[in-house]
Amino acid sequence: xxxxxxxxxxxxxxxxxxxITHLHAVHALLYLIVALIASALxxxxxxxxxxxxxxxxxxxxxxxxxxxxxxxxxxxxPLTVEQERRWLSPGIWIxxxxxxxxxxxxxxxxxxxxxxxxxxxxxxxxxxxxISLYGPYMIAIELASMLLLAGLIGxxxxxxxxxxxxx
Amino acid sequence: MIDWGRTCLITVTMLGGLLTLASLLIWVERRLLGIWxxxxxxxxxxxxxxxxxxxxxxxxxxxxxxxxxxxxxxxFVLTPAIVVVTTLMTFAVVPIAPGFIVADVNVGILFFxxxxxxxxxxxxxxxxxxxxxxxxxxxxxxxxxxxxxxVFMGLSxxxxxxxxxxxxxxDIVEAQRGLWFIVPQFLGFIIFFxxxxxxxxxxxxxxxxxxxxxxxxxxxxYSGMKFGMFFVGEYLSxxxxxxxxxxxxxxxxxxxxxxxxxxxxxxxxxxxxxxxLIRGTWPRLRFDQFLSFSWKVLIPLALINLVVTxxxxxxxNG
Numbered sequence: 001x002x003x004x005x006x007x008x009x010x011x012x013x014x015x016x017x018x019x020i021t022h023l024h025a026v027h028a029l030l031y032l033i034v035a036l037i038a039s040a041l042x043x044x045x046x047x048x049x050x051x052x053x054x055x056x057x058x059x060x061x062x063x064x065x066x067x068x069x070x071x072x073x074x075x076x077x078p079l080t081v082e083q084e085r086r087w088l089s090p091g092i093w094i095x096x097x098x099x100x101x102x103x104x105x106x107x108x109x110x111x112x113x114x115x116x117x118x119x120x121x122x123x124x125x126x127x128x129x130x131i132s133l134y135g136p137y138m139i140a141i142e143l144a145s146m147l148l149l150a151g152l153i154g155x156x157x158x159x160x161x162x163x164x165x166x167x
Numbered sequence: 168m169i170d171w172g173r174t175c176l177i178t179v180t181m182l183g184g185l186l187t188l189a190s191l192l193i194w195v196e197r198r199l200l201g202i203w204x205x206x207x208x209x210x211x212x213x214x215x216x217x218x219x220x221x222x223x224x225x226x227x228x229x230x231x232x233x234x235x236x237x238x239x240x241x242x243f244v245l246t247p248a249i250v251v252v253t254t255l256m257t258f259a260v261v262p263i264a265p266g267f268i269v270a271d272v273n274v275g276i277l278f279f280x281x282x283x284x285x286x287x288x289x290x291x292x293x294x295x296x297x298x299x300x301x302x303x304x305x306x307x308x309x310x311x312x313x314x315x316x317x318v319f320m321g322l323s324x325x326x327x328x329x330x331x332x333x334x335x336x337x338d339i340v341e342a343q344r345g346l347w348f349i350v351p352q353f354l355g356f357i358i359f360f361x362x363x364x365x366x367x368x369x370x371x372x373x374x375x376x377x378x379x380x381x382x383x384x385x386x387x388x389y390s391g392m393k394f395g396m397f398f399v400g401e402y403l404s405x406x407x408x409x410x411x412x413x414x415x416x417x418x419x420x421x422x423x424x425x426x427x428x429x430x431x432x433x434x435x436x437x438x439x440x441x442x443x444l445i446r447g448t449w450p451r452l453r454f455d456q457f458l459s460f461s462w463k464v465l466i467p468l469a470l471i472n473l474v475v476t477x478x479x480x481x482x483x484n485g
Contacts, residue, residue, distance in 0.1 A: 026295065030242070033288070040281075050334075053277030057321070061284025062314065065291060069310045071304070072295045126274060126334050 005045050012038035023084040025071045029064060036060040047121040050129045178269050181258055189402040196402075196443050203447045216342045224300040224395070232391035235297065242296040245287040247393045249289035250400030254407055257282040261410050264420045264427040275336035276328060279411060280321050283366055289400065290368065290375060296384035305384025306455060309375035312365055315461040316372075320362035322469040326355040326476035327415050340419030347418040350477075354472045356416045358465055363411070365461070367404040370446040374454045409438035 015035035021029040036059045044052035133141055194209065195215055201208020210216040220441040234240060259269040260278050272278060290313070294306020328334055330351060331342035339348075349356055376384030386397050411432040415417060420427035422434075 026239075026292075027242070030292070037285075049272065049274045050277070052273045053281050056281035057277065057284055061281060061287070062317065065284075065287060065310060065314055068288075068291060068295075069307075069314075072291075072307070072310075126277075 005042060008038045008041040008045065012036075012042065021088065023081045023088070025074075025080070025084075026068060029068050029071060032067075033060050033064050036064065046122040048129075050124065050126040174269060177267060181263075181269060182255070185255065185258060185406065186399075188364060188406060189399045191217075192402040192405065192426060192439065193223060193398070194219045195439075196446075199440065199443050200447045203444065227392050227395040229366070232393065235388050236298070236299045239296040239298060239387060239468075242292055243388075243427045244393070246293035246296060247389065247396035249292075250286045251396055251403060253282045253286040254288075254400060254403040257407055258410075260336055261407070262340055262414065263431050267428065268337065271335065271337050273333070273335045276324055276334045276339075276415075279336075279407075280317075280324075283320070284313075284317055286400070286404070287317070289397070290385050293389070293397075294375075297385070297388035299388055301382045301386045302385050305375045305381050305387070308369065308431050309385055311458060312368065312372065312375065312454075315458055316362045316365035316382065319358060319461070319466045319469040320366060321467070323355045323358035323362060324415060325473050326352050329473070329476050329480050336414050336419075337448045340414055340421070343418040344421060347416065347421075349416040352416060352472075352476070355476075356412070358469050358472065359415070360412065361465065363408040364442065364445070365457075367408055368402065369401070369405065369442060371449040371452045372457065373451060374457075380438065387401060405439055405442050406435065409435045409442065425449075 012035050014036060015031045018031040019028045019035060022031060037054060040052040040055035040060070042050075043055055197219070198208040198210070198216060208216065209219040212218040212222045234243060257279050260272055260275040262268040262271070287309070290309040291306050294302040294304075294309065297303070327339060327348050331339040333339060333342075342348075368375050374384075376379075376386065381387070386394055389397065407453060410431075413431060417434050420431045422430035424432070
C-alpha cells in the first residue's frame with residue numbers, strides 16, 4: 001500500500017511540475033489531468049473511494065474538459081509559446097521557490113514533531129460521506145448550491161440573445 | 168487477500184472475450200444493418216462473412232499509417248488508446264455472474280461514470296491534435312455534446328442507487344432479485360439510454376463525426392490501426408453501454424432456467440442489437456436541437472425522477 005502511495009504521489013508531483021513548466025497550454029492541461037488522476041488514486045489509497053471517484057468525474061472529467069475546450073477555441077499558435085518562454089525566465093522562480101521552501105520546511109517540522117499523522121486508515125463509505133454532508137455540513141451545502149444557482153442564472157443571462165429570439 | 172490466480176483468470180477471460188467481441192461486432196453490425204435495409208451485407212469472407220473482421224484487420228494493418236505533418240504528434244498517437252483503455256478499465260467493475268468480476272469496488276457506478284468522462288478526451292483531444300478544420304469542428308461538437316449529456320447520465324442513475332442503497336454494481340444486481348429496476352425506474356432507464364447513446368456518440372447522436380458535413384469529424388486525419396482503435400473503442404463502448412443497462416435496469420444475471428452467465432450475455436446482446444437497429448433506422452439529429460433537448464427536457468426529467476424516487480424510498484423506509 002505504502003509503495004503505491006509513493007508512486008502515485010511522485011506521479012502527481014512530476015505531472016504538476018510539468019503543468020507549470022510546459023510552454024504549450026494544451027499539453028500543460030493534459031499533464032494537469034494526469035496530476036488529478038494521480039491525486040484521485042491517492043484519495044482512494046487513503047480510504048476515500050467516493051472522493052476519488054468524484055475527483056475524476058468532476059475535476060478530471062468535467063472542469064478540465066471545459067478548460068481544454070476554451071484553450072482549444074483560443075487556438076494559440078507558436079507565438080504564445082514564445083511568449084510563455086519569455087515569461088518563464090529563471091528570475092521569476094526565485095520568489096515562489098523561496099515561499100515553497102518555507103512550506104516544505106514547515107511540513108518537515110510537522111512530520112518530525114511528535115503529533116505525526118497516524119497511519120491507521122479509516123475507510124470512509126460513500127454513505128458516511130452523504131450522511132455528514134446532509135447532517136453537520138447542511139448549511140455549507142445549501143450555500144454552495146445557492147452560489148452555483150446564482151452562477152447558472154448569471155451565465156444564462158449573459159448568454160441570452162437580445163433582439164430577435166432564435167431557437 | 169486477493170486471490171491472484173482467480174483474478175488473473177477472470178481478467179484474461181474478460182480481455183480476450185471483449186476484444187473478440189469488439190471485432191466480431193464489426194461483422195454483426197454490418198450484417199444486421201444489411202438485413203434491415205434489405206440487402207446482404209458482407210457475406211463473402213468465410214461462412215456467412217464471419218471472417219470479414221479478419222480481412223478488415225489485415226487491411227488496416229497493411230495500410231499506410233499516416234501522421235499528418237501539421238499534427239501534434241505525441242498527442243495524436245496517444246489519443247486513440249484513451250478510449251480503448253478507459254472502456255476496458257470500466258469492464259473491471261462489471262459483474263458478469265455472481266463472483267465473476269475483476270474488482271468488486273463499492274463505488275462501481277461512480278467508477279463507470281469517471282471512466283466514461285475520461286473517455287471523452289480521446290474524441291476531444293484527438294480532434295484538436297489533428298490540427299485540421301473538420302476534425303476540430305468535430306471535437307468542438309463532441310465537447311459540447313459530451314458535457315451536456317454527462318451531467319444527467321449520472322443523475323439518471325441515482326434513482327437506481329437510491330433503490331438499491333449502494334453504488335456497488337453487484338449489490339444493485341442483487342437488489343433486483345424480486346423486481347427488475349426497469350419497472351420502478353422506467354424514466355431513469357429511458358434517460359440513461361439516451362445519455363449513453365450520446366456518450367458513445369453513436370447514431371442518432373453522431374454529429375462529432377457527421378460524415379455528410381464534416382468528412383469524418385474528429386477522426387478525419389486518422390488512418391490505419393489508429394483509426395481502427397477508435398472503432399474498437401466504439402464497439403467496446405456499445406458493449407459496455409448494453410452491459411450497464413442490463414446490470415442497472417434488467418436484473419443483470421438474474422433469470423430462470425439458464426445459467427447466470429448465459430442470461431447476462433443474452434440480455435446484453437439484445438441491447439447491442441437494439442443499438443444497431445437504432446443506427447439503422449434513425450436520422451442524425453440536428454446539433455442545436457439535441458443540445459437544447461438535453462438541457463431543457465432531459466435534465467429536469469432526471470431531477471424529477473430522482474426527487475420522486477427519493478421520496479418513495481424515504482416513505483417506504485419510514
